[in-house]
Amino acid sequence: MDSGKTSIKRKQILNAAATIFSQKGFHQARMDEIALMANVAKGTLYYNFSSKSLLFAATVTEGMEGIVRQIRTELVSDLPFPEHFQLLVTSIVRLYLQHSDLAHIIFNEISSGIDDAVLVEIERVRSRFIEFIAEMIEKGQKKGYIKPIDLKLSAVALAGIIDSVCSHLLQHPDEATEEQAVATLHDMLSTGLLSGGQ
Amino acid sequence: MDSGKTSIKRKQILNAAATIFSQKGFHQARMDEIALMANVAKGTLYYNFSSKSLLFAATVTEGMEGIVRQIRTELVSDLPFPEHFQLLVTSIVRLYLQHSDLAHIIFNEISSGIDDAVLVEIERVRSRFIEFIAEMIEKGQKKGYIKPIDLKLSAVALAGIIDSVCSHLLQHPDEATEEQAVATLHDMLSTGLLSGGQ
Amino acid sequence: MDSGKTSIKRKQILNAAATIFSQKGFHQARMDEIALMANVAKGTLYYNFSSKSLLFAATVTEGMEGIVRQIRTELVSDLPFPEHFQLLVTSIVRLYLQHSDLAHIIFNEISSGIDDAVLVEIERVRSRFIEFIAEMIEKGQKKGYIKPIDLKLSAVALAGIIDSVCSHLLQHPDEATEEQAVATLHDMLSTGLLSGGQ
Amino acid sequence: MDSGKTSIKRKQILNAAATIFSQKGFHQARMDEIALMANVAKGTLYYNFSSKSLLFAATVTEGMEGIVRQIRTELVSDLPFPEHFQLLVTSIVRLYLQHSDLAHIIFNEISSGIDDAVLVEIERVRSRFIEFIAEMIEKGQKKGYIKPIDLKLSAVALAGIIDSVCSHLLQHPDEATEEQAVATLHDMLSTGLLSGGQ
DNA sequence: AATGAATGAGCATTCATTCAT
DNA sequence: TATGAATGAATGCTCATTCAT
DSSP states (O other): OOSOOOOHHHHHHHHHHHHHHHHHHHHHOOHHHHHHHHTSOHHHHHHHSSSHHHHHHHHHHHHHHHHHHHHHHHTOOOOOHHHHHHHHHHHHHHHHHHTHHHHHHHHHOOOSSSOHHHHHHHHHHHHHHHHHHHHHHHHHHHTTOBOSOOHHHHHHHHHHHHHHHHHHHHHOTTTOOHHHHHHHHHHHHHHOSBOSOO | OOOOOOOHHHHHHHHHHHHHHHHHHHHHOOHHHHHHHHTSOHHHHHHHSSSHHHHHHHHHHHHHHHHHHHHHHHTOSOOOHHHHHHHHHHHHHHHHHHTHHHHHHHHHOOOSSSOHHHHHHHHHHHHHHHHHHHHHHHHHHHTTOBOOOOHHHHHHHHHHHHHHHHHHHHHOTTTOOHHHHHHHHHHHHHHOSBOSOO | OOOOOOOHHHHHHHHHHHHHHHHHHHHHOOHHHHHHHHTSOHHHHHHHSSSHHHHHHHHHHHHHHHHHHHHHHHTOSOOOHHHHHHHHHHHHHHHHHHTHHHHHHHHHOOOSSSOHHHHHHHHHHHHHHHHHHHHHHHHHHHTTOBOSOOHHHHHHHHHHHHHHHHHHHHHOTTTOOHHHHHHHHHHHHHHOSBOSOO | OOSOOOOHHHHHHHHHHHHHHHHHHHHHOOHHHHHHHHTSOHHHHHHHSSSHHHHHHHHHHHHHHHHHHHHHHHTOOOOOHHHHHHHHHHHHHHHHHHTHHHHHHHHHOOOSSSOHHHHHHHHHHHHHHHHHHHHHHHHHHHTTOBOSOOHHHHHHHHHHHHHHHHHHHHHOTTTOOHHHHHHHHHHHHHHOSBOSOO
């Protein structure tokens, strides 16, 4: 199993797993609880995914695939670059908040105690996301809109800044609105913190 | 107990705890292992800290206090602002890498399953750090060096960007040097990604 | 079901079961594995045999029937007794080694945790084998070749001695040949260990 | 742990383990049940023996050591050989029946699914017992009482014959007395099955 | 007759915590 | 103060069995 994409129960399980894993983290998530939320017997979890680690891996991988696909879809527009960049930030923020469960896992779950193989898989997913962002930045550079800067590092930085602000937003929903967050992010990412024409 | 500051064993325990907790995260760290590394019997852990959660809280709190104190010390200089800002970034990066264990905990260990009381304590430590950064930004604004921007959000963003890049650096030491990372961070934080005369 | 003798799948299952059960013993054998080796779906196992215990019982019973039948066939000869006795030992040893899987089960699988009903069935098979040996001994006694001795106990002893030596042979194939084993067995069973003119 | 010889709880556990393991075999024995019978908490089992397999190994090894020691003690007599041999058979039978639990394990538990390391350990114990018997036979040969015969094979045969008859006795206590069993065994082992002076 | 997805009771093992010394 | 033997609740995983198709 572990790879057929279409069983109903399989989807129920992946959904429940995404929720529970992101709420509690890998180690604190209980297979019992996932089974309960997925409305399947515990054995069904293991019939479909041979271990907790592999269920976790599948949750992250398949979830992330969907998200990246979605962002790509939203960005097929032919907008001029400044608007394109604005859209990128907005899209990522919105999707992060929409799928905060998965996003939280991907950005934060590095904790050991997971099979090394699975850890590598998660790292691979994270990398692919970073590379996707790096692509966007590179396009901007080629069109002359983005300054010459280390691609990988700036992509990592961009991911980190969005993760951090969105996490904050989710934990303190009263302190700022999504619009404010997007505005601040876009402002900082575009022209930095310093004032005036430096 | 939990508050007397001077026992030798207590320090041994806190040191061991910092190492183990940062290597393995809260849930994967075992009291046995901490006791072993601290050269202390397991009972002694509980004689000094009444639970794993409280030991974790003490580790984080006392560790962070030291770090913030150290940053403040390094920043008492009367440098003009641009250099001051550069120094701030450099200091935080250096301390993050130096205390990556603790930093990692503070920036990433949100996973529940820890006593709520302790979670609140960790959040408090994180907040204090964010506020410290916000203060720095505010000073820059008052002196006219930093553009008007939401203080809290930009502080959160700054913390996130540094966390993300430093974590990346630690996991992929071959991809970039500390100097490159500092340069990229300073560049992005100062003037953002867009090219042109901002 | 459990009694129709002619399905192809049924035979495939019994063959696979004999192999797996003897390799791993009753408790360690898994129905999955038997189904796999029999080239049959798991459900088919249960369609033909209503439980693991009953499959085990059928495996043992039908297997043993064949073996006893075979020994009887080999012994229809009209050899004079000494040669007849020699042939008996040789045949049993050869068949034990040939069907070591089944033999191992029948001589060693006493472990409980199997349905009592099935345990009784196995015991019955074992008994029948002991009785078969006892018959042989009795014949020898009647012809004056075998000393007066408790029939049942000596049959049990004979079975035990053969089982023990054959098991040893299987586990340590390098320590002795089949011929040596047969010779030693025949020697001990014929005239015992003591030297001198008995 | 696993090697200190003197804790009270440790002994309680080993006694309970011997009983349960021999009643149910390795796979069917439950750690819960052993803990219950030993009057300790389940955790205490694991505090003293790091796994079920190791507990099993310790049970077999330490138990067997005691038995072999006991047989050796009973055989220090300076009896002339025929009586010595009789005593050997009698002692082994009596001890087998006395410690039928352990004896049963050592002679029958070959089932896989136990750690290989532990299986090897059990095989080692069995071997040592076989060697002990071989020594006895060798002594008899040197004194001229026992015929020239393969030492190892005859020792294996002797162990097997005793095991088989004793097991039978335990399962069918009504069919023969211990004395009858000893008599039959001694008779067969001394002069075999054939009558007269062959 | 045959299948295989689904089930859930059962079990070994872990580990924070306690407490007698 | 310090210890470490003892505890037992908690949990991942297995596998015989069922049943809708």
